[in-house]
Amino acid sequence: xxxxxxxxxxxxxxxxxxxxxxxxxxxxxxxxxxxxxxxxxxxxxxxxxxxxxxxxxxxxxxxxxxxxxxxxxxxxxxxxxxxxxxxxxxxxxxxxxxxxxxxxxxxxxxxxxxxxxxxxxxxxxxxxxxxxxxxxxxxxxxxxxxxxxxxxxxxxxxxxxxxxxxxxxxxxxxxxx
Amino acid sequence: xxxxxxxxxxxxxxxxxxxxxxxxxxxxxxxxxxxxxxxxxxxxxxxxxxxxxxxxxxxxxxxxxxxxxxxxxxxxxxxxxxxxxxxxxxxxxxxxxxxxxxxxxxxxxxxxxxxxxxxxxxxxxxxxxxxxxxxxxxxxxxxxxxxxxxxxxxxxxxxxxxxxxxxxxxxxxxxxxxxxxxxxxxxxxxxxxxxxxxxxxxxxxxxxxxxxxxxxxxxxxxxxxxxxxxxxxxxxxxxxxxxxxxxxxxxxxxxxxxxxxxxxxxxxxxxxxxxxxxxxxxxxxxxxxxxxxxxxxxxxxxxxxxxxxxxxxxxxxxxxxxxxxxxxxxxxxxxxxxxxxxxxxxxxxxxxxxxxxxxxxxxxxxxxxxxxxxxxxxxxxxxxxxxxxxxxxxxxxxxxxxxxxxxxxxxxxxxxxxxxxxxxxxxxxxxxxxxxxxxxxxxxxxxxxxxxxxxxxxxxxxxxxxxxxxxxxxxxxxxxxxxxxxxxxxxxxxxxxxxxxxxxxxxxxxxxxxxxxxxxxxxxxxxxxxxxxxxxxxxxxxxxxxxxxxxxxxxxxxxxxxxxxxxxxxxxxxxxxxxxxxxxxxxxxxxxxxxxxxxxxxxxxxxxxxxxxxxxxxxxxxxxxxxxxxxxxxxxxxxxxxxxxxxxxxxxxxxxxxxxx
Numbered sequence: 001x002x003x004x005x006x007x008x009x010x011x012x013x014x015x016x017x018x019x020x021x022x023x024x025x026x027x028x029x030x031x032x033x034x035x036x037x038x039x040x041x042x043x044x045x046x047x048x049x050x051x052x053x054x055x056x057x058x059x060x061x062x063x064x065x066x067x068x069x070x071x072x073x074x075x076x077x078x079x080x081x082x083x084x085x086x087x088x089x090x091x092x093x094x095x096x097x098x099x100x101x102x103x104x105x106x107x108x109x110x111x112x113x114x115x116x117x118x119x120x121x122x123x124x125x126x127x128x129x130x131x132x133x134x135x136x137x138x139x140x141x142x143x144x145x146x147x148x149x150x151x152x153x154x155x156x157x158x159x160x161x162x163x164x165x166x167x168x169x170x171x172x173x174x175x176x177x
Numbered sequence: 178x179x180x181x182x183x184x185x186x187x188x189x190x191x192x193x194x195x196x197x198x199x200x201x202x203x204x205x206x207x208x209x210x211x212x213x214x215x216x217x218x219x220x221x222x223x224x225x226x227x228x229x230x231x232x233x234x235x236x237x238x239x240x241x242x243x244x245x246x247x248x249x250x251x252x253x254x255x256x257x258x259x260x261x262x263x264x265x266x267x268x269x270x271x272x273x274x275x276x277x278x279x280x281x282x283x284x285x286x287x288x289x290x291x292x293x294x295x296x297x298x299x300x301x302x303x304x305x306x307x308x309x310x311x312x313x314x315x316x317x318x319x320x321x322x323x324x325x326x327x328x329x330x331x332x333x334x335x336x337x338x339x340x341x342x343x344x345x346x347x348x349x350x351x352x353x354x355x356x357x358x359x360x361x362x363x364x365x366x367x368x369x370x371x372x373x374x375x376x377x378x379x380x381x382x383x384x385x386x387x388x389x390x391x392x393x394x395x396x397x398x399x400x401x402x403x404x405x406x407x408x409x410x411x412x413x414x415x416x417x418x419x420x421x422x423x424x425x426x427x428x429x430x431x432x433x434x435x436x437x438x439x440x441x442x443x444x445x446x447x448x449x450x451x452x453x454x455x456x457x458x459x460x461x462x463x464x465x466x467x468x469x470x471x472x473x474x475x476x477x478x479x480x481x482x483x484x485x486x487x488x489x490x491x492x493x494x495x496x497x498x499x500x501x502x503x504x505x506x507x508x509x510x511x512x513x514x515x516x517x518x519x520x521x522x523x524x525x526x527x528x529x530x531x532x533x534x535x536x537x538x539x540x541x542x543x544x545x546x547x548x549x550x551x552x553x554x555x556x557x558x559x560x561x562x563x564x565x566x567x568x569x570x571x572x573x574x575x576x577x578x579x580x581x582x583x584x585x586x587x588x589x590x591x592x593x594x595x596x597x598x599x600x601x602x603x604x605x606x607x608x609x610x611x612x613x614x615x616x617x618x619x620x621x622x623x624x625x626x627x628x629x630x631x632x633x634x635x636x637x638x639x640x641x642x643x644x645x646x647x648x649x650x651x652x653x654x655x656x657x658x659x660x661x662x663x664x665x666x667x668x669x670x671x672x673x674x675x676x677x678x679x680x681x682x683x684x685x686x687x688x689x690x691x692x693x694x695x696x697x698x699x700x701x702x703x704x705x706x707x708x709x710x711x712x713x714x715x716x717x718x719x720x721x722x723x724x725x726x727x728x729x730x731x732x733x734x735x736x737x738x739x740x741x742x743x744x745x746x747x748x749x750x751x752x753x754x755x756x757x758x759x760x761x762x763x764x765x766x767x768x769x770x771x772x773x774x775x776x777x778x779x780x781x782x783x784x785x786x787x788x789x790x791x792x793x794x795x796x797x798x799x800x801x802x803x804x805x806x807x808x809x810x811x812x813x814x815x816x817x818x819x820x821x822x823x824x825x826x827x828x829x830x831x832x833x834x835x836x837x838x
Contacts, residue, residue, distance in 0.1 A: 002507060004450070004506060004507045004510045005507045007454060007457075007458075007506065007507075008500065008504055008507050011499055011500060011503055014547075015492065015495065015496050015500070017551050017554040018492055018495070018550065020550070020554035021550040021553060021554065022488035022489050023489075126770075127749075128769075
């Protein structure tokens with residue numbers, strides 16, 4: 001082979017890599033989270049609509065759960081809301097909301113109007129917990145296993161397909177509906 | 178109505194780009210003068226039409242036409258006018274339009290400046306540029322129409338991303354694009370030469386100024402982006418090896434190699450096929466950068482929404498353009514012959530070593546940037562190489578390169594005759610060692626292991642670059658602008674090496690929570706938190722603190738860090754407070770209110786940081802001198818008969834091997 005063909009050959013290989021990358025890019029919303037495989041950051045946050053009570057990460061330990069970061073100011077959260085309601089109906093994984101940099105009244109009004117898919121909503125008014133989770137922008141959804149480790153992160157609106165493929169598949173066998 | 182006019186103009190421009198490609202390339206192939214005569218009017222028409230489209234979009238922004246989806250998504254009635262114009266390139270669709278427009282500007286410049294070039298060559302160049310333009314316009318019209326309407330129109334827009342509401346960032350993309358797109362001219366020259374089957378020293382002379390200009394724009398664009406990241410992102414760093422930064426840095430590295438390789442091709446007729454390859458690579462990396470940023474396959478602080486359709490489109494375009502050029506290269510390059518041989522210490526050889534280091538560095542950045550994608554493609558575990566990979570490998574390549582520059586400047590063409598310049602080399606090295614070690618051990622204190630090396634090399638390069646011009650001045654010889662330009666750019670490199678070595682080694686930083694009245698000690702300096710008050714801007718509110726920097730107890734600067742809450746996008750942004758002295762940057766960023774009147778702050782001292790930007794400015798200034806050199810201004814040189822070296826004997830064995838490297 002002529003040595004002058006080498007650049008073209010390298011480029012062809014590179015184009016192959018890029019092709020796979022583009023085709024896989026729906027998966028790419030799994031932004032590489034520094035937390036993957038690590039224990040969730042500790043938090044203790046007031047519960048929405050029940051200001052006297054606090055939700056901590058330790059209360060959730062012992063079984064898998066899902067954290068969904070949202071806010072009433074976030075347009076994509078409105079888009080994903082019906083999907084979350086469907087997910088809540090399946091009743092396989094507790095859906096914990098993290099109301100991010102939001103106002104309580106607006107959040108309560110939102111849940112009253114659109115329906116409440118969450119088992120419980122924690123209020124992250126100053127956004128610190130979201131920062132600890134490495135949240136890039138709402139909505140984001142995390143799968144946390146029974147040992148309290150982050151197993152998966154989805155950036156952007158939840159879809160039924162992502163839920164099926166990335167969340168339900170991570171449940172231990174026998175738990176599936 | 179006006180947005181539809183813009184859309185229509187864009188479609189017409191697409192048609193003209195097609196005509197420009199067809200008549201440019203096939204007109205030259207058939208030797209048909211009437212076909213070729215279509216090309217220049219097509220270029221001019223395209224420029225007018227794309228300008229009309231840009232004008233229509235600016236009009237929509239300035240008049241708050243929120244019925245245009247792109248305007249509604251990236252503007253707001255409270256957005257100041259300056260940013261309403263800059264919002265044009267605040268997101269994907271407008272960025273593409275800007276890309277297309279800048280390409281139209283470069284092509285127009287080529288059309289005007291190429292009147293003295295052989296007609297068939299100029300047609301081919303414009304034909305290739307037309308094809309690139311066609312691809313981008315088709316991409317814009319087919320997948321990313323910036324004029325799409327939204328009915329009913331929202332009452333107000335969603336506002337420009339607040340991180341983009343900053344003067345440096347507002348001008349950073351256009352400059353960066355001037356560089357990215359400017360490399361398309363070198364690419365088009367390379368393709369035209371390959372189509373023509375002829376490449377000589379005159380070709381290199383035509384190509385050089387275009388490449389140098391594009392390189393300068395790219396450098397300034399990168400520096401502005403880095404400057405923005407420094408004071409706007411509030412992390413206090415100036416380079417993060419972020420995929421988007423890398424995307425602009427790779428073409429810069431290869432373009433740097435290209436301008437050196439072109440110099441050897443012009444002066445000595447060597448490295449022809451290598452120069453061609455670099456011209457293709459530099460623009461390919463620009464396109465790849467565009468692909469990485471636009472397709473969203475890599476996520477980064479800068480990234481835009483992912484869209485697989487767009488990704489596939491750009492990928493297909495990439496394959497046609499780059500794959501086509503490289504195939505042409507595989508076909509034509511073996512026919513090129515370099516007439517001249519040279520010795521291992523000749524200037525040609527040093528330029529070749531320089532090229533190898535730069536290209537390897539670019540490859541290293543490419544591999545690091547694409548690592549997550551490569552891992553994904555081969556089915557390996559998710560992997561992402563971060564700053565440590567780059568921080569470790571990059572100096573390994575740049576420091577030897579620095580030494581090569583310091584010595585290579587003294588090498589003569591053909592035969593190095595380094596022996597004649599032994600005194601200069603050794604004096605330069607001696608003074609640099611002395612000055613560098615005094616700086617490291619006397620002024621700043623022991624730093625990282627590589628610090629003294631970087632420092633000494635930087636100073637050595639500066640001294641080495643000065644010998645020749647100083648000598649010429651002393652002997653009352655003329656000092657051509659090309660030499661001034663080269664000297665300035667090399668001094669810029671030296672300054673950059675010294676600055677980066679210093680910043681990387683001697684910066685100090687402290688994060689703490691302090692209340693007004695309290696002081697945070699940082700070496701000999703102390704940051705005193707004086708007060709904090711609420712502020713209100715045109716589209717945000719926030720707080721601004723007053724922080725006094727004390728040196729040995731005496732105030733030396735007052736900083737005003739801010740934290741802004743942008744209303745519409747509901748995001749909080751830090752505006753760092755920075756005071757720059759000639760040798761030191763004092764930096765403080767206000768992070769959050771942690772309660773009890775205490776604020777968490779990040780305080781930093783970064784010595785010589787501004788010299789990093791100075792380095793970029795010197796390189797750009799050098800480029801301006803180089804392209805205004807007499808031989809480019811004198812038109813006669815361009816009409817020299819082409820092919821003056823083709824009849825010379827075949828190249829020596831030695832350079833044949835060198836070219837293959």
